Amino acid sequence: xxxxxxxxxxxxxxxxxxxxxxxxxxxxxxxxxxxxxxxxxxxxxxxxxxxxxxxxxxxxxxxxxxxxxxxxxxxxxxxxxxxxxxxxxxxxxxxxxxxxxxxxxxxxxxxxxxxxxxxxxxxxxxxxxxxxxxxxxxxxxxxxxxxxxxxxxxxxxxxxxxxxxxxxxxxxxxxxxxxxxxxxxxxxxxxxxxxxxxxxxxxxxxxxxxxxxxxxxxxxxxxxxxxxxxxxxxxxxxxxxxxxxxxxxxxxxxxxxxxxxxxxxxxxxxxxxxxxxxxxxxxxxxxxxxxx
Amino acid sequence: xxxxxxxxxxxxxxxxxxxxxxxxxxxxxxxxxxxxxxxxxxxxxxxxxxxxxxxxxxxxxxxxxxxxxxxxxxxxxxxxxxxxxxxxxxxxxxxxxxxxxxxxxxxxxxxxxxxxxxxxxxxxxxxxxxxxxxxxxxxxxxxxxxxxxxxxxxxxxxxxxxxxxxxxxxxxxxxxxxxxxxxxxxxxxxxxxxxxxxxxxxxxxxxxxxxxxxxxxxxxxxxxxxxxxxxxxxxxxxxxxxxxxxxxxxxxxxxxxxxxxxxxxxxxxxxxxxxxxxxxxxxxxxxxxxxxxxxxxxxxxxxxxxxxxxxxxxxxxxxxxxxxxxxxxxxxxxxxxxxxxxxxxxxxxxxxxxxxxxxxxxxxxx
Numbered sequence: 001x002x003x004x005x006x007x008x009x010x011x012x013x014x015x016x017x018x019x020x021x022x023x024x025x026x027x028x029x030x031x032x033x034x035x036x037x038x039x040x041x042x043x044x045x046x047x048x049x050x051x052x053x054x055x056x057x058x059x060x061x062x063x064x065x066x067x068x069x070x071x072x073x074x075x076x077x078x079x080x081x082x083x084x085x086x087x088x089x090x091x092x093x094x095x096x097x098x099x100x101x102x103x104x105x106x107x108x109x110x111x112x113x114x115x116x117x118x119x120x121x122x123x124x125x126x127x128x129x130x131x132x133x134x135x136x137x138x139x140x141x142x143x144x145x146x147x148x149x150x151x152x153x154x155x156x157x158x159x160x161x162x163x164x165x166x167x168x169x170x171x172x173x174x175x176x177x178x179x180x181x182x183x184x185x186x187x188x189x190x191x192x193x194x195x196x197x198x199x200x201x202x203x204x205x206x207x208x209x210x211x212x213x214x215x216x217x218x219x220x221x222x223x224x225x226x227x228x229x230x231x232x233x234x235x236x237x238x239x240x241x242x243x244x245x246x247x248x249x250x251x252x253x254x255x256x257x258x259x260x261x262x263x264x265x266x267x268x269x270x271x272x273x274x275x276x277x278x279x280x281x282x283x284x285x286x287x288x289x290x291x292x
Numbered sequence: 293x294x295x296x297x298x299x300x301x302x303x304x305x306x307x308x309x310x311x312x313x314x315x316x317x318x319x320x321x322x323x324x325x326x327x328x329x330x331x332x333x334x335x336x337x338x339x340x341x342x343x344x345x346x347x348x349x350x351x352x353x354x355x356x357x358x359x360x361x362x363x364x365x366x367x368x369x370x371x372x373x374x375x376x377x378x379x380x381x382x383x384x385x386x387x388x389x390x391x392x393x394x395x396x397x398x399x400x401x402x403x404x405x406x407x408x409x410x411x412x413x414x415x416x417x418x419x420x421x422x423x424x425x426x427x428x429x430x431x432x433x434x435x436x437x438x439x440x441x442x443x444x445x446x447x448x449x450x451x452x453x454x455x456x457x458x459x460x461x462x463x464x465x466x467x468x469x470x471x472x473x474x475x476x477x478x479x480x481x482x483x484x485x486x487x488x489x490x491x492x493x494x495x496x497x498x499x500x501x502x503x504x505x506x507x508x509x510x511x512x513x514x515x516x517x518x519x520x521x522x523x524x525x526x527x528x529x530x531x532x533x534x535x536x537x538x539x540x541x542x543x544x545x546x547x548x549x550x551x552x553x554x555x556x557x558x559x560x561x562x563x564x565x566x567x568x569x570x571x572x573x574x575x576x577x578x579x580x581x582x583x584x585x586x587x588x589x590x591x592x593x594x595x596x597x598x599x600x601x602x603x604x605x606x607x608x609x610x611x612x613x614x615x616x617x618x619x620x621x622x623x624x625x626x627x628x629x630x631x632x633x634x635x636x637x638x639x640x641x642x643x644x645x646x647x648x649x650x651x652x653x654x655x656x657x658x
Contacts, residue, residue: 035409035412081625081629084629085628085629088628088629088632091347091408091409092628092632093628094409095564095568095624095628096624096625096628096629098561098564098565098621098624099565099620099621099622099623099624099625099628100621100625101621102561102565102617102618102620102621102624103617103618103621103622103625106614106617106618106621107618110610110614217550217552218550221550221551221552221557224416224551224557227413227416228413228417231409231410231413231414235409235410260428262424262427262428263424263428265420265423265424265551266417266420266421266423266424268420269416269417269420269421270417270421272413272414272417273402273414273417276402276405276406276410276414277401277402277405280405280406280407280410281410282410
């Protein structure tokens with residue numbers, strides 16, 4: 001029972017990080033209908049900036065620099081590439097982000113070489129006992145940070161002007177533009193916010209407690225595991241991203257313990273497949289209707 | 293007239309490809325074979341993604357499935373560490389194609405329900421299942437640490453190695469490299485001709501109808517589920533064939549230890565890159581895409597040996613694989629930004645200018 005409790009807390013902690021990443025997919029998808037295959041490279045880029053600036057800025061400064069730069073990279077990708085091809089449909093833009101992902105990822109992996117630095121210095125590998133179970137600080141901090149960020153996002157989404165503009169654009173792009181909403185600004189901030197969230201996530205991913213490995217190609221593939229999280233929640237649902245993230249985290253933690261570590265990676269995808277067969281647009285996603 | 297010129301061009305290309313083994317040495321032939329593997333796989337992917345409009349990221353899984361099926365079917369029976377059926381290699385190759393097609397069909401109920409990006413990520417699940425399969429089904433795959441050797445290919449008793457009857461053509465001994473070249477060329481040409489036939493025929497029309505509008509296709513009497521399942525099965529069969537060729541090319545079946553490797557996500561993405569660069573849905577385009585994505589690292593590696601490029605090793609070194617990743621990453625971006633039809637559209641524009649298509653003649657597949 002104790003093991004189960006411990007796994008649940010750790011799974012939720014992991015899930016919180018997946019939720020941050022999945023939320024990034026969802027925000028971009030809602031604003032632009034583009035699926036961002038380059039999300040993993042935003043994660044890597046933020047992490048790499050932490051590594052580079054750590055000596056000069058200290059851990060706090062470097063982490064901030066990493067988060068901001070991941071956001072900026074998202075912004076640059078949107079401004080430089082996506083905004084210039086408005087005639088292209090959302091699916092080909094999704095393919096374009098694959099190109100971005102390949103380039104950024106290969107370059108950062110090349111620069112890292114064989115050094116695989118850990119990032120979460122403030123909380124990494126500091127387990128403590130609580131009522132007979134061992135908890136990892138990384139997972140708890142991740143839960144707390146994600147809760148704060150997701151609540152803040154949700155409030156902004158609901159009440160701020162930005163949130164109203166964003167929701168209007170998600171509802172109907174043309175009508176929103178006619179009502180005077182600057183779609184380019186909404187789109188740009190969506191990418192910026194998604195990048196910032198990716199930058200936060202990497203501080204938890206590249207740790208001993210989360211992945212057992214430092215910043216590497218493996219970090220990128222963990223970011224890919226947020227894909228099933230976003231999909232099984234429903235690509236256009238922010239609540240779905242949070243639920244999906246937690247489900248993925250729990251499934252991974254529990255299956256790694258009770259089945260096998262090798263299996264845990266595919267377990268996530270299996271659960272996603274089952275959900276999709278039952279609900280083709282995810283748990284909370286809007287069903288696509290066809291008009292002839 | 294236009295048709296005649298085009299036919300003549302294909303004929304010249306074929307003659308050149310048939311003659312190349314007499315002039316190139318084994319290393320270049322090996323590089324060429326790798327491009328042909330990519331060509332076969334990319335043709336399959338372009339059918340399902342471009343023609344039928346079903347985004348698939350599962351291609352790496354079907355490569356692994358086909359490679360494993362070939363190795364198991366043709367493997368020796370007496371080995372107690374791994375399973376083998378001791379079938380004739382030619383038959384095993386056919387078996388690998390069939391097994392992959394059946395796996396593709398098995399995924400069809402899922403593929404039929406999903407659309408667009410949901411299907412893309414769902415198909416990514418197969419790659420992860422393949423990774424797990426490679427790690428755990430050691431009796432079939434040989435395991436991640438050692439892998440297992442495939443039976444050398446032979447057709448009707450004629451070996452595609454240095455053994456058997458010695459043949460000399462124009463003073464060039466036809467050995468393993470040359471024989472494998474001809475085998476792969478035959479497979480690529482077959483793959484090409486069948487795909488073109490499918491695209492131009494009834495099947496291709498039903499795929500495109502489903503791609504353009506499922507509801508409209510259903511109204512017109514196209515069975516949407518069957519068209520989707522068919523496209524997925526055909527594409528998987530091509531992937532399986534490419535996988536069997538991959539195993540023969542490496543001369544080993546070695547499943548990946550992580551999700552990056554011979555059968556990982558990166559390979560699925562590389563195949564998608566071939567298809568995008570070539571122009572979604574275009575069969576000749578897929579071949580050109582394969583030439584770039586699979587060919588570039590091979591050619592760069594061969595040239596660099598002569599020119600002393602990429603001499604650095606270890607941390608931060610620029611390797612041929614890295615350089616070609618940059619090139620095809622950039623190529624994807626440029627294609628989407630400036631020519632969504634890919635290289636096929638560019639090629640079509642050039643030939644149209646040259647030949648002035650007669651009015652009324654149906655356009656080629658989009």
